[in-house]
Amino acid sequence: MPRVELIAVGDELLSGLVLNSNVARVADAIGGIGLELAVVVDVRDEVSEIVAALTAACGRAEVVLSSGGLGPTSDDLTRDALAAAAGVELRRDPALAQVVASRYAEWNVAVPEAALCQADVPVGAVPIPNPRGSVPGLRMRVGDAVVYAMPGVPAELSGMLADHVVPELAATFAAGGVAGRTIRVALAGESVIAAALAGVELDGVRVAYLATPGDVSVRLAGTPTAVVTALARVRAALGERAYSDDGRPLAVVVADLLRDRGGTVAVAESVTGGMLAAAFTDPAGASATFRGGVVVYATEAKAELGVDPALLARRGPVDAEVTLALAERVRERFAATHGLATTGVAGPDPVGDYQPGAVYVAIASAAGSEVVRRTLPPRRDLVRALTVVHAMDLLRRQLLGLRPYQG
């Protein structure tokens, strides 16, 4: 397998508030053909920095990918750096200049001279089409490495990876054909999953774990035959913990299950404060199965939804019965087939006898109601994020006739 490195160009990556999410896009795209990133370097918009990073990477790696720095403004310097690293000149490509000029003509604007730099190409480089944006990518050799320079705009980067870069890399480095599949698991940690897969025969397949709070992706890459065999074995070993074997996120899996059954969901949220509804409405098309929700943050808001004020006064806002009542009332109010509710303590302060991390998640449906209690790591952002996963997975399991997640 070739060594692959990524150089991400842009002051904003080093200044603090912008995370380099293109790492994930690139890793995901090349992971599908069994390739991995060996190193990622974030560099500023300065020619000397980009040249130094390119020269070092091309001395180590067979494939060097870059993102960013291809636009028309004065701080877009990847073209200049590529030419300098390869020791060649930039030449204006008349066909590309035509494309740039015609785009401005569409806007009834004369093309500014500065914008034509987007048509400059290092001698020996091949432009890569970019129908999603105005700036082409570039492929060229620098030393013994092949460099693919791509735009930093996420949609353009992803499109260029899918349409050009990954197919070319697959053709060059994966002659036998490489397939990839991603199995996703809710709530079980990496170590639990690794233990479950310990005895599983996975010859000829690369396995990579990718974890976010409450969610682990198990990525398999290898020849198509090996991946099909491995997929069946991994699914069998993980059982009901695996919610997806095609990379679909949990919100989409649950929405698909609901749609297949003519079901709908409504949510009553305390501890998750709107995040559960936001997760359900994140995928396009959510309105087919998500009815609505209530964020019952203040205790009186819980009573307003129809929870017995005497019960609230007796038990407090974090309570199994209160959570059950919330799930039942919200199901009624939105005329949904399923109601979900969350209560708990995100912290940092305790609520009554409950410490941060104590949460209840309840589900109500025609089949009856059920509530589970969980003790989560007492960090505010984790409590909120993990409770969302617990609630979604509880609904998934009920739709599939499974018991709630057992710790």
Place this chain on the structure above:
Amino acid sequence: MPRVELIAVGDELLSGLVLNSNVARVADAIGGIGLELAVVVDVRDEVSEIVAALTAACGRAEVVLSSGGLGPTSDDLTRDALAAAAGVELRRDPALAQVVASRYAEWNVAVPEAALCQADVPVGAVPIPNPRGSVPGLRMRVGDAVVYAMPGVPAELSGMLADHVVPELAATFAAGGVAGRTIRVALAGESVIAAALAGVELDGVRVAYLATPGDVSVRLAGTPTAVVTALARVRAALGERAYSDDGRPLAVVVADLLRDRGGTVAVAESVTGGMLAAAFTDPAGASATFRGGVVVYATEAKAELGVDPALLARRGPVDAEVTLALAERVRERFAATHGLATTGVAGPDPVGDYQPGAVYVAIASAAGSEVVRRTLPPRRDLVRALTVVHAMDLLRRQLLGLRPYQG
């Protein structure tokens, strides 16, 4: 100013799903004393990769920071790499071994031999205390550079930066004392802000822009006197667009304004689907000012909140009057002083005559009601994220007696 680089160690950073959020923590911490990251390198958990990255960075930079790879397991290799890069041995520090052993004694467990590697220190390195975790950091010279090796766990990293690394760097490189202040601006883009600051005299102060959708931080760093002068000038130039001059995020600023006035807020969300409530409940202590919310995703849900079904039938779910009614009804339902509502089209498909990106945001209070229409970039995630900022800023402006944001 010294050149500062960061080496982030960990397979998970290169595998795709985990973003390197420690870049933001480090940039933010050193930004406070006027330092910037020149390069960030993400490397795998392999000694040869870490040594190569350390050697290259120490050849270029005066200060090299690292995160990760200091734990007790076999894939924690930063200690070994540091020793190799400096050409020295690892020696067990008896005092540190005592600290590690006593921690296991607290758990009534004999200390495993493998865990004692956390007490190994490259000859010439100085341990940095880490009261938030079990593994100390390390400070040592490699060539002409000083290396600070820190844990990758975010809370431990941030604590070590604040308690040790930043004060040491300030003492070494900023003899006159360096102060930092962050002014935050909602909804105006970087170019608008740069234009507003074009004529402003900012001698002796470094200015950095950090942008996320709908939010720009303008960070000023320099001597305390210069920063105070610059802060006043920047505030005057940005006027009401600046919502914070101490780095507080918009949700906290709005909550503080509400609290000062004895106010509360409730939200009715369609296009933002729970994200506005989630943003209000993100900071600890949100329950003092956030009453609750309704996610009125389905059209019938809007009627259920008390919006006239005839109006809904006549105008459809995306409409100025419908949005006003939602803000008014949710204010009543939760007995809040202020009601906010969002409707619109996140996409990808249009709704009636409305294209993706068309949104309404309404506010209701004792002073009356108001609705604004905005046309946002037609990308689902951006529409949702920017509408949250528009709604929060609308409330901020009303609390301050300002007109809504004027595009």
